[in-house]
Amino acid sequence: MATDTHTARRPVLAVLPRVTGLLNRAVTIALLALLVFWLAVNFVQGPGQFGSVLLIGFTNGALYALIALGYTLVYGIIELINFAHGDVFMWGTMITVSIAGTRLGLDGSQSGIVTFFGVLAAMVGAMVFCGILNPTIERVALRRLRNAPRLAPLITTLGISYILSNAAQFFYGPNYTGVGAILPSNILFLDWPAKSLIVILATIPLLLALTYVVRRTRQGKAMRAVAQDMDAARMMGVDVDRTISFTFALAGILAGAGGTLYVLEITTTRYDLGQIGLLAFTAAVLGGIGNLTGATLGALIIGLIQAFNEGLSWHAPGEQWTTSIVFSILILILVFRPQGLLGQPEADRA
């Protein structure tokens, strides 16, 4: 009897995954269609507004990419989420304000050349500062924990995050600090927010440089080797400690550059800005943590979602929903595609 019901049930069970698979696909397609429809209506109602929202989305995306790459670089090499990374970025904004605002007094009234070199100096300063700060964190607080249980370094990065944030509050105060509108809001005859365009244009060479370093240089090769098999990399003569320091430095440099671009775009910053790191972290997971192209793609998607949600006028949920929407997406990814959009399934990675 028992076996009878068992055999009778089997075909139903066999069909079940196919049905849920179809259902999944149908729901996904329906949601995407709805999204496209919503965007289309918004576009038709105000093409100009849609255009500038799109640009803001790409700008946000570029900024998030610079931060998300830091999460993904570090995760790729030691499988650790560095929760202090957002605060390293925040320090990049602070250093930018100190150099460009306080030290050089840039406020948009200077000539183009002075502004250009001033901004460049601020950017280099922030990149150097974060490029030193991040590997120092690794050296002081994480290296000793390399063979400890995973949770130990993770909690340490949370602690460092608070330390960095409180230090910023100590040096820069609890209120917003910032600079004037350094960059013009339009160039030539274009009525577009020029500073957003500049942020995007400045990000591209940084991403190309990163790609070159990882793909072509000796250090990049060492990074890839350590990421794939740390012990085997040691056997090849790779100095693993140095390679990890280098990776943290790269992550810090990108965060520093991101800090400067953020200040140019938004003009103000505060000690708790590091929370933006959570959005960037979500972007890294969305793209597939450990995957550089994935982090950039994920960041663009998150940036666009945020801009559409906050900037479009026809049935957009609005700013107060941004975080909820982004984290809902994070949960959906973790459930349905844990490896992210471009990541390999866990089994292939080892």
Added chain:
Amino acid sequence: MSAEAPPAPTANPPALLELDKVRTFYGRIEAVKGLSITVNEGEIVTLIGANGAGKSTTLRSIQGLTKPKAGTIRFAGKEIQNAPPHQIVQMGIAHSPEGRRLFPRMSVRENLEMGAFNRSDREGIEQDTEHVYSLFPRLSERRGQQAGTLSGGEQQMCSIGRALMSRPKLLLLDEPSMGLAPILVDKIFEIIQEINREGTTILLVEQNALIALGIASRGYVLETGRVTLSDRAEALATNDEVRKAYLGIS
């Protein structure tokens, strides 16, 4: 081939590698318990023994991957037990480890390039790559393929070839026969002999004692982290205890 090599180290062929009372731990477990072995220049020396006898740990200790707690390891006259692995590689020790440990998402060619990580002589690297391809023509056919997708035998070849790319004085080989078809095992061991004839000293760890003793000049038998026997290879191959325990011949 130095089949007539003396059973114990003498002053004549200089000792390339000397382990003196080395003790290595994994956590609290002592895997190597006061091991002393010598490898002379130009030799093939084999460590045989059952699973868990401490053979791989010995190789990892030499390479600096698992630091010994006590004892000394001398390579070419210098103490290396405290040196980091990347320096030990630069001194001239290369390792084809247990489980091959290729970089799975790099091509065969990139894996070989990783073997030459600390070298900057492009022409020399190019020559050595071609040399590895001539030793293992199969690798040449697969040079663009991702290492993770190679067959077991090809991975073994790639691992040995990669170790050769640093132009080592001493090559550590861990279980090159593992998981390979018998025909392939013979072939790999022929190539190991050829590598030795070209001047590379070899320390070979094997569970397949018969074939290891067949190409080695001397051997050590390890049991639970200690050397229980050491002799010329052909003497070990005819030793009753060894035959019973490791050759499956009674």
